[in-house]
Amino acid sequence: MFRFENMAAFNYLWLIPVIVVIGFFFDRRSRxxxxxxxxxxxxxFLSSSVSNKKRTIKNILQLAVVFFFVLALARPQMGESQQEVKSEGVEIIFAVDVSESMTAEDVKPSRLAQAKAELSRLIDLMPGNKVGVVAFAGSAALLSPLTNDPGAIKMYLESLEPSSVSSQGTNFTEALKISKEAFERGGVSTDNIVKVTRVVLIASDGEDHEQGALDEAKKMADEGIRIFSLAYGTEKGGAIPVRDGMGFLKGYKKDREGQTVITTVKGEALRALAEAGKGSFYFATFGGDQTKLLVEDIGKLERTQFDSTMAVQYEERFQLILFMGILLALFEIFLGERRNSFRFWKGRYEVPPQ
Structure with a gap:
């Protein structure tokens, strides 16, 4: 089978008539x-040494060089072979805390912004996995079902805001339940033969105000779902900014007594959650090694083959065409424009060729 991989390259063929017109115009203009x-x-008399035939040949060679280069750029292919491509990995749910406390700026630019950046980086470091996104605060919502499309996951991560859920607060129990449902809906069906490694990665500042999260984590761990956690924020804490519809800072959140609310990271709660879920806990620092350590820990888990497809590969045939173009270009460069033999005048006397 013969085909061209890059058909758009043929659009450059319009350069040939343009070169012809420009060359004709400048030749007449210079004369x-x-x-x-x-x-x-x-x-x-003065132009008698110039060979019009050689000039014509050089012009034709220039056009031929452009044609061969365009043809090579179009990547002609002939022959094909099939190769099996396997997709292997684990199923991961990113459960991201979008409560108002995650907008605190004790880490720059904010806890939530840092979490989104780190999770996007994590996707690049762990290709082949199926990933889903759950946003949670006082309630939880599945934003993206499990998919192996990294671009889609990054888009959902970028869209995370406190308005992604209907109620504020921090409810780990609800986040774990929604994550478990996401595995049951969009994950690989499991049985006595097929086993799938499943992971819930919780990114939060740890301010859980609800009960029952540890019990839910232990229950999920018994079912084979591992829970890892990433803590964002500082122990010193930071104020929660209040912004208008245009994103401009209006002030900071205050309690009923008019005091500025200071939110601090609760690493102990996230550590306990990871231990109950037979996973690991990491304290996130911007540009730190926690992402690398997390990738290593998840990489130690058993990988599952999600699907297998047959990819068709074609053999490239542009090399000979490109070589011909380069060869003609070199020939055109070294081809002169003078006649091989001509008579010239020295003073009043004609001198025969030597």
Whole structure:
């Protein structure tokens, strides 16, 4: 089977008529300038050493070089082979805390912004996995079902805001339940033969105000779902900014007594959650090694083959065409424009060729 991989390259063929027109125009223009400078009677004598035939050949070679280069750029292919491509990995749910406390700026630019950046980086470091996104605060919502499309996951991560859920607060129990449902809906069906490694990665500042999260984590661990946690924020804490519809800072959140609310990271709660879920806990620092350690820990888990597809590969045939273009270009460069033999005048006497 013969085909061109890059059909768009043929759009460059319009350069050939453009070169012809421009070359014709400048050739006439240069002749006219020389004739005006030295006169029409003297011009044939002074230009007698130039070979019009060689000039024509050089022009044809230039056009041929452009044609061969465009043809090579189109990547002609002939012959094909099939190769099996397997997709292996684990199923991961990113459960991201989008409560108002995650907008605190004790880490720059904010806890939530740092979490989104780190999780996007994590996707690049762990290709082949199926990933889903759950946003949670006082309630939880599945934003993206399990998919192996990294671009889609990054888009959902970027869209995370406190408005992604209907109620505020921090409810780990609800986040774990929604994550478990996401595995049951969009994950690989499991039985006595097929086993799938499943992971819930919780990114939060740890301020859980609800009960029952540890019991839910232990229950999920018994079912084979591992729970890892990432803590964002500082122990010193930070104020929760209040912004208008345009994103401009209006002030900071205050309690009923008018005091500025300071939110601090609760690493102990996230550590306990990871231990109950037979996973690991990491304290996130921007540009730190926690992402690398997390990738290593998840990489130690058993990987599952999700699907297998047959990819068709074609053999490239542009090399010979490209070589021909380069060869013609070199020939055109070294081809002169002078006649091989001609008579010239020295003073009043004609001198025969030597």
């Amino acid at each position: 006219q300038i020389v004739q005006n400078a030295i006169g029409k009677r003297l011009y044939p």
